Amino acid sequence: MKSKLLCATLLVGCAGTAAYAVEKAEVINTYANIAQAAYGDSAATAHRLQRAVETLIAAPSAENLQAAKAAWRAARVPYQQTEAFRFGNPIVDEWEGKVNGWPLDEGLIDYVDAAYGGASDENPLAALNVVAQPKLSIAGREADASKITPALIETTLHEADGIEANVASGYHAIEFMLWGQDLNGTGPGAGMRPWTDYASGAACSNGNCDRRAQYLKAATDLLVSDLDWMAAQWAEGGAARANLMQNENAAVSAMLTGMGSLSYGELAGERMRLGLMLNDPEEEQDCFSDNTHNSHFYDGKGIQNVYLGQYVRMNGEQVSGPSLSDLVAETTPALDQEMQAKLTTTVDALGRIKIAAESGLAYDQMLARGNAAGEALIMGGVDALIDQTKTIERIVTSLELDQAGFEGSDSLDNPNAVFQ
Amino acid sequence: MRHLISALVTTVFSLAALPALAGGQTDAILDRHVLPKMQTLAETTAALDTAARADCTLEGVALRSAFGTAFDAWIAVSHLRFGPAETQARGFALAFWPDTRAMTPKTLRGLIAAADPVVDSPARFATVSVAGRGFYALDYLLYDPEISALGTAAYRCTLLRAITADIATTAAELSRDWSEHYAGLMRTPGPDGPYQSDEEVLQEFFKALTTGLEVNADLRLGRPMGQIGKPRPLRAEARRSGRSLRHVVISLKSLEELSDLLAGQDADLAARMSHGFDTALARAEQLEDPVFAGVATPQGRLRVEVLQQAITAIRTAANEDMGPALGVAAGFNALDGD
Structure with missing residues (x-):
């Protein structure tokens, strides 16, 4: 019914889709509903994290640090499922770096182990240590950091000197503030920051506990406001949703672009295979907390969500509706079966990594030189992701999202790639 | 890398209705x-x-x-x-x-x-x-x-x-x-192999062409260029052996060969693509800056940028001219992402 109403008001957009029983507009609406719910859950879990951080700072203890860590882990579950929305939607991609920037040179923020080294060719600020210094010098300019605020993090520190490894905000900066460096290499164990890093007076370890608490609080507040903002963009009338509704073919293309780019270049390539080839424990996405298995698993789940038009909310409710799967099945049911099977294979493969990790073999241990079983687990995920990308490309071809669909659209990252 | 790469995300779309060029x-x-x-x-x-x-x-x-x-x-x-x-x-x-x-x-x-x-x-x-x-x-x-x-x-x-x-x-x-x-x-593409049709094979080679151009423009040149006011000459590829510019030239020559073979019997298309490569190669030869050390100055950076623009122009021509002629689209590549 909804699509008929839309057709009545948007005659132009409906002409090409009248032949479909599954309306593209409905599929796009499901997609936007999932984004709204997932970003909403991301914001809600970040608010819980914020309360846990405030408790930790007000009453530092091992228990309260542990509670903050648990809140951080929970917050990652909905957020990682939103990553399938990133690459197809410029409004997300342009914003993403301050929320989920990675990898980071954590010495910018706080104390690090001597083995970390100092400034490098790539990053002169790699060991700046903002927590220890109220006055900073960044690229020849003085900056006042006497009070660490969200504004200082956002405008002065994040990507300071134009270097992307200077990640000062977002999940991974907060992760570092809660866990500290993981100094176990590819051996067992995650970061071991003592709760006394937030203690007051003589109990304070590693100095500047008050400034460290300011940093943690400011970074968490910033994450909350960033996620609240993004959730609003997907609500009725929000910019992200409105942009998608401008052009149906462009919107469907954006959905598939998000699925394919996350599958291939980002997850299979940058986040998984590269770390394996480098045997580098820092090349795991949640390297301080050893939560990487979950981040990868929920990325894979998020890609599947987009295709099937389904999402399980933090309160257990399910968001669902007409899906890409329905749209593909209508014209090429075999291709839909192929896509569904490959998405399942990927989620299973990423699930095997999660099973091993939760049984005690952390993701960074899988990366160790000569760990054949760990390599096989990770490559299982990589191969499945690469394989599903091929089918995503076939769907793009099969849906005939022709060139007219792209004209005048803001949904594409690269206008030069558009056939005029 | 995030900003750099976000500009590189290659969008996929199809031109299935258009005929591929004669085979071979x-x-x-x-x-x-x-x-x-x-x-x-x-x-x-x-x-x-x-x-x-x-x-x-x-x-x-x-x-x-x-x-x-x-x-x-x-x-x-x-x-x-x-x-x-x-x-x-x-x-x-x-x-x-x-x-x-x-x-x-x-x-x-x-x-x-x-x-x-x-x-x-x-x-x-x-x-x-x-x-x-x-x-x-x-x-x-x-x-x-x-x-x-x-x-x-x-x-x-x-x-x-x-x-x-x-x-x-x-x-x-x-x-x-x-x-x-x-x-x-x-x-011999088929249902049991990685490619199901000749079009998928051509798409693979087409992706190799467009991705190769992207690597030259955005990584080999773009990394040392950095942002305006923040050049990064130390990031030039293989600068220690003095090979940075040489790599761009070798790669462009090889990509031109691939482009020519992809165009097949469409001599007009081949000529249009070739024109873009000739322009870029001529600019590369005029550069006389083997490791892009010149990016440290505004004038030097501009000279490298002019070469970058010539390569970007070839990529645009590949996407807008050659892609439709072959009936293939760019697809996903390894540079998508962070």
């Missing part, structure tokens, strides 16, 4: 471009290993000359990163670049400091981080003043020979995989 391109591309160039890579890397065995002096003229010849051969196939290059991460084992976290010097320092015995066995050396293997590790080991003086001469020699032997083995496997296996899969 696949055989031509394999027989006149891919297979001979892979053969050259195998031969020149074997010669590099022979040279390292003959003389372990890092400054040796014969060794450095063999390194240059073999590296040239790699750059000429560096756009063919799918299939056999993806298997066992051979592409990365030969060429880990860009190295955004300085992992290559870190890995080499680690091996040398520990006098790691992993260099004694080719099978075990093949398990070492790709950052410590391949041509870019040699660029440091042969030409970096610090790395080339670390540890003992004897260990450096063993490490050098471990790297050259590994390169030669990997290149030989890559070439053999192409000639004995993968070329056949591309000549």
Whole structure:
């Protein structure tokens, strides 16, 4: 019914889709509903994290640090499922770096182990240590950091000197503030920051506990406001949703672009295979907390969500509706079966990594030189992701999202790639 | 890398309704471009290993000359990163670049400091981080003043020979995989292979062309260019051996050959594409800035940017002109993402 109403008001957009029983507009609406719910859950879990951080700072203890860590882990579950929305939607991609920037040179923020080294060719600020210094010098300019605020993090520190490894905000900066460096290499164990890093007076370890608490609080507040903002963009009338509704073919293309780019270049390539080839424990996405298995698993789940038009909310409710799967099945049911099977294979493969990790073999241990079983687990995920990308490309071809669909659209990252 | 790459995300779309050009391109591309160039890579890397065995002096003229010849051969196939290059991460084992976290010097320092015995066995050396293997590790080991003086001469020699032997083995496997296996899969697409139709094969080569152009414009040139007011000349590719601009020229010439073969019998299309390559190559030859050190000044940066624009123009022509003519689209590539 909804699509008929839309057709009545948007005659132009409906002409090409009248032949479909599954309306593209409905599929796009499901997609936007999932984004709204997932970003909403991301914001809600970040608010819980914020309360846990405030408790930790007000009453530092091992228990309260542990509670903050648990809140951080929970917050990652909905957020990682939103990553399938990133690459197809410029409004997300342009914003993403301050929320989920990675990898980071954590010495910018706080104390690090001597083995970390100092400034490098790539990053002169790699060991700046903002927590220890109220006055900073960044690229020849003085900056006042006497009070660490969200504004200082956002405008002065994040990507300071134009270097992307200077990640000062977002999940991974907060992760570092809660866990500290993981100094176990590819051996067992995650970061071991003592709760006394937030203690007051003589109990304070590693100095500047008050400034460290300011940093943690400011970074968490910033994450909350960033996620609240993004959730609003997907609500009725929000910019992200409105942009998608401008052009149906462009919107469907954006959905598939998000699925394919996350599958291939980002997850299979940058986040998984590269770390394996480098045997580098820092090349795991949640390297301080050893939560990487979950981040990868929920990325894979998020890609599947987009295709099937389904999402399980933090309160257990399910968001669902007409899906890409329905749209593909209508014209090429075999291709839909192929896509569904490959998405399942990927989620299973990423699930095997999660099973091993939760049984005690952390993701960074899988990366160790000569760990054949760990390599096989990770490559299982990589191969499945690469394989599903091929089918995503076939769907793009099969849906005939022709060139007219792209004209005048803001949904594409690269206008030069558009056939005029 | 995030901002850089977000501009690179290649969007997919289809032009299934348009007819592909008359066939025959696949055989031509394999027989006149891919297979001979892979053969050259195998031969020149074997010669590099022979040279390292003959003389372990890092400054040796014969060794450095063999390194240059073999590296040239790699750059000429560096756009063919799918299939056999993806298997066992051979592409990365030969060429880990860009190295955004300085992992290559870190890995080499680690091996040398520990006098790691992993260099004694080719099978075990093949398990070492790709950052410590391949041509870019040699660029440091042969030409970096610090790395080339670390540890003992004897260990450096063993490490050098471990790297050259590994390169030669990997290149030989890559070439053999192409000639004995993968070329056949591309000549006869079908439901059981990686390609289901001739169009999918052509799309793979088309993606290699557009991705190769992207690498030249946005990584080989874009990384040292940095942002306006923040040039990063130290990020130039293989600057220690002075090969940065040379790589762009070699790659463009190879991509032009691929473009020409992709155009097949459409002489007008081939000529239009060729015009773009001629412009870019002429600008590259006028640059006279072998490691893009000029990016440090606004004028020098502008000169590099003019070359970058010429390469971007070829990419636009590929997407807007050649893609529709072939009936294929850009698809996803490894540069999508962070």
